[in-house]
Amino acid sequence: MLSDIEIAHAATVRPVRDIAEEIGLEPDEVEPNGRTKAKVSLKVLERLAERPNGRYVLVTAITPTPLGEGKTLTTVGLGQALRAAGHSAFSCIRQPSLGPVFGIKGGAAGGGYSQVVPMEDINLHLTGDVHAITAAHNLCAAFIDNSIFHGNPLDIDTHAVSWPRVMDISDRSLRNVVIGLGGRTDGDPRETHFEITVASELMAILALAEDIHDLRTRIGRVIVARTRSGEPVTAEDLKVAGAMTVLMRDTIKPNLMQDLEGGPVFVHAGPFANIAQGNSSIVADRIALKLADYVVTEAGFGADMGAEKFVNMKCRASGLEPDAAVMVCTVRALKAHSGRFEVKPGRPLDPAMTVEDLDALEEGMPNLVRQIENVRSFGIPVVVAVNTFPTDTPAEHALIMERAREAGAFDVVAHTLHADGGRGGLDLADAVARACGEPSSLQFTYSDDLPMREKIAAIATRIYGASGVDFSFGASKAMERISAEGLCDFPVCMAKTHLSLSHDPKLKGAPVGWRLPVRDVRISAGAGFVYALCGDITTMPGLPGKPAGEHIDIDAEGNVTGLS
Structure with a gap:
């Protein structure tokens, strides 16, 4: 199969003005930035204020491996699949950071035949x-x-x-x-x-x-x-x-791009749900909800990270409530959660992970079960989407489907969005459309009036599965000051590893009998949240031994190569 960048270069990319006209934007609401991307004015919200919102779908995941499990791929591909099924649909994703692009996992435009184009633009400078x-x-x-x-x-x-x-x-x-x-x-x-x-x-x-x-x-x-x-x-x-x-005056306007099948995509706000808010912007989602039947929006990393912040921070601020959630999982990630294998970027997968191993899969299943329970605790019906790899077997998919349904998933669907684009996700689109018709009532993990210490403890015990929280002296003093300054009603932005439900990336599956160490608590008064740093998480990543940037270059015609 062609590489992601080869697929992107072979695509016919439509003028962004055609995309804008097709989805119902007025000419004065679109500010082109070149031929294939544009800023969209927030004036559209005033014009369409009385139009009802479309269905709101959150894409989240199980705890991933360092390679990622295809969450952006599923967000973009589901938008394509919904349109292939006859609906109007919008995908809303986050703008990638140059840190991962040149560091560990490469770009974040999706993959295969479910990606945003031009992929160089989204992964590099975009609109600045x-x-x-x-x-x-x-x-x-x-x-x-x-x-x-x-x-x-x-x-x-x-x-x-x-x-x-x-x-x-x-x-x-x-x-x-x-x-x-x-x-x-x-x-x-x-x-x-x-x-x-x-x-x-x-x-x-x-x-x-x-x-x-x-x-x-x-x-x-x-x-x-x-x-x-x-x-x-x-x-x-x-x-x-x-x-x-x-x-920052132009940053408030969402960036309009397109997927490989010519459908609209907003790329706005940043990633890193392990150390930041990690969701696409409220304004992008609001505009998209006025323009489409379905809006598929992405949250970073596993449901314990991005989805928790989506509900307890983003939905609190926006007042919007999702109709359904999609949980991305893969056979390889669940096998990794057995603790039998080590997955490192830049290194080939252990060959044992690419052959049928139902025992390893079963041992990793508690992570999927826990993350389904997390999303259901928010009052949202969840569809599990199995991102298919060529080495998967029918028996492995059948086991995932059985365990996911037992855990309360509304439906479980395997898709081939990577290989087949939108038509590889028609069953997923159908399941999501049906899930959006289910009753839902958004539930927050904690109330606004809880003391900060109890908010953090609620996330740690109810979402992560910790037995309790250990606050450092500095964190305790910081919370005392936050309380004295009357800022206790803020939600909490947790910063911890994305590679485990715990603070320790080595603890796989759904660990029990551990306590969450909180070393510092900081106030983000402008954003309107409190920032809790757990374990040894850092807010400045480092490059790996073999950075992805080693493979990025230009060819004789000046085209970007090696970006994935």
């Missing part, structure tokens, strides 16, 4: 949203150090500056740095750190903001430091919030 966020974030960082240098009129405690710098490349050497070295005119020396751009609070603000004015308000209330008396210092206090918003 990530770069704008990087610039706005680092402008604020520069204002902080400039204020300290020029007499420190805000009385900032240089040991309590919480706003780091960011870049959208994985670079472990920047996790802890000292700035201001050289001399008096080079600033005041202090310790700080870098985070990857998609973990910036500004990316979360973009994903959750309602419009440009809400974006401006949220940026203004970002807490960037503390005074020597412990009072918060905001971007508004630094008088930089307006300039930050100007740098």
Whole structure:
């Protein structure tokens, strides 16, 4: 079979204006960025305010391997399949980060015959949203150090500056740095750190903001430091919030692209549900819901990560409720959850994983069961989608279907969206359409008025399966301050490994008898959530021994090669 990029290069990509006209956008609501992508104005929401919303479908997954299990592929392919079945459908996915593109798993445009094109555009710079966020974030960082240098009129405690710098490349050497070295005119020396751009609070603000004015308000209330008396210092206090918003003014508009079958796709906001919000934007989903019968939106990593944040953070902010969820799983991931095999990017799969092994599959099944239970706890009917690989066997698929139905899945369907595009997912489209007709009532994991400690414990015990939570002294003190400042009604954004239901990537399946260590709790006042860091999770990834970027180049005609 052709590689993803070869399939993408062979595709006939339609002018984005044709896509926009076909889905009902007016010419003044579309701002082309080249021939194949465009920004969409939020004015469309005013024009279509009275139009009823389409059906809202969340795509999530079991706990993945480091290779990923095809969640974006399923999100894009399901949109294609729904259209092949006669419905109008929109896919909403997150913009990839350059960190994984050049690091571990390559791009995130889908795969095979279910991907977004042009795939180079989505995986690289797209319309510059990530770069704008990087610039706005680092402008604020520069204002902080400039204020300290020029007499420190805000009385900032240089040991309590919480706003780091960011870049959208994985670079472990920047996790802890000292700035201001050289001399008096080079600033005041202090310790700080870098985070990857998609973990910036500004990316979360973009994903959750309602419009440009809400974006401006949220940026203004970002807490960037503390005074020597412990009072918060905001971007508004630094008088930089307006300039930050100007740098991000076009980012609020979703990016319109297309799938391989010419259907509409919004690409907006960032990934990394293990350390960030990890969902596509509210505004992209809202616009799509006014334009299509079905909107398929993607949440990052497993249901314990992206889907939990989709419900407890994104749905809280938007007021939208999904009609159904799709849970992606693979035979290889379930075998990996048996604990018998090790999966590492850049290395071939253990040959034993590619032959029928019902015992290993059975041993990994608790992860699927737990994740189905997680989605059902949100009050959402769940369809399990088995992403088929050539080495799968009918007996393995039959076992997954049996166990998933026993766990309460509405339906279980194997698909060939990778090999066959939309027609390889017609049964999945039918199951999703039927699931959307089922009664559903969204249930949050915790109430707004619970103390922060209890919110974190609710996620840890009810979603992850922990027996309890161990808070560090620093985390406990941070929660006391959050409570004293009256911010306890915020939801929680958990940061932990995506490779396990626990904080430890080595604990596979559905581990029991463990406790979740929370080492720090931070406030993201602009985004409107509290950020809990668990275990040894880091907000600046590192490159692997053999980065994906080693294989990326251009050919004699200037075309990108090696991007996957």
